[in-house]
Amino acid sequence: MTDDPYRDAALVELYDLDNPGGGDHAYYRALADEIDAGSIIDLGCGTGLLTRALAGERRTVIGVDPSRTMLDYARRQPGSGSVIWIHGDASALRHDGNADLAICTDNAIMHVSPVPWWPQERRNPTLHAVLVHEIQETARHAGHADIIREYIDGAVGLREGVSNLPADADAATWEEHYAKLDQIARSVSSGTAS
Numbered sequence: 001m002t003d004d005p006y007r008d009a010a011l012v013e014l015y016d017l018d019n020p021g022g023g024d025h026a027y028y029r030a031l032a033d034e035i036d037a038g039s040i041i042d043l044g045c046g047t048g049l050l051t052r053a054l055a056g057e058r059r060t061v062i063g064v065d066p067s068r069t070m071l072d073y074a075r076r077q078p079g080s081g082s083v084i085w086i087h088g089d090a091s092a093l094r095h096d097g098n099a100d101l102a103i104c105t106d107n108a109i110m111h112v113s114p115v116p117w118w119p120q121e122r123r124n125p126t127l128h129a130v131l132v133h134e135i136q137e138t139a140r141h142a143g144h145a146d147i148i149r150e151y152i153d154g155a156v157g158l159r160e161g162v163s164n165l166p167a168d169a170d171a172a173t174w175e176e177h178y179a180k181l182d183q184i185a186r187s188v189s190s191g192t193a194s
């Protein structure tokens with residue numbers, strides 16, 4: 001995790017006043033109700049204003065954030081006991097876990113950077129660059145998710161020699177990664193996922 005831009009406790013105290021939530025929070029609450037979400041992950045939950053609003057008796061809500069200051073504030077707020085708070089980024093979540101709904105709201109996604117295995121000059125993409133990359137990738141694969149296209153092709157990356165993968169990822173690593181994803185997908189389809 002990189003340096004925390006939200007480490008100033010005095011500013012964090014003001015965050016909810018500046019970002020009180022409105023139609024966006026109402027939308028996520030309605031979505032959670034509509035799909036009857038029993039479990040929700042809020043990645044980059046910050047002060048947890050929305051996270052706490054999503055919590056309910058029949059629902060497990062997990063708030064994840066790498067900022068200690070944001071998370072400490074969230075933990076002090078009324079209703080925080082109904083949420084499971086995790087300090088960290090997405091890598092702190094169980095890899096074999098699942099949720100009915102995962103959200104990442106209010107610019108939190110713009111912090112998901114750098115991409116360590118991208119070339120130095122492009123390692124810190126803007127949100128705009130990431131979105132363009134994803135749109136272009138999806139179009140190039142005729143709408144296939146990467147994992148399906150890679151499975152069909154038996155290859156990854158843009159072209160030979162440009163794998164777009166971490167340098168230390170050898171064939172065995174990716175076979176292991178594929179097996180892990182395959183196992184997760186099978187456990188979801190058979191209803192045994194935890």
Ligand SMILES: C[S@@+](CC[C@H](N)C(=O)[O-])C[C@H]1O[C@@H](n2cnc3c(N)ncnc32)[C@H](O)[C@@H]1O
Binds near residue numbers: 006065089106107108
């Ligand atoms: C603009 S705040 C949004 C907070 C909250 N989601 C909201 O709607 O108010 C961005 C949050 O993203 C968190 N963040 C930063 N880097 C992150 C990462 N790599 N993964 C997840 N969250 C991250 C920050 O600590 C901060 O709390």
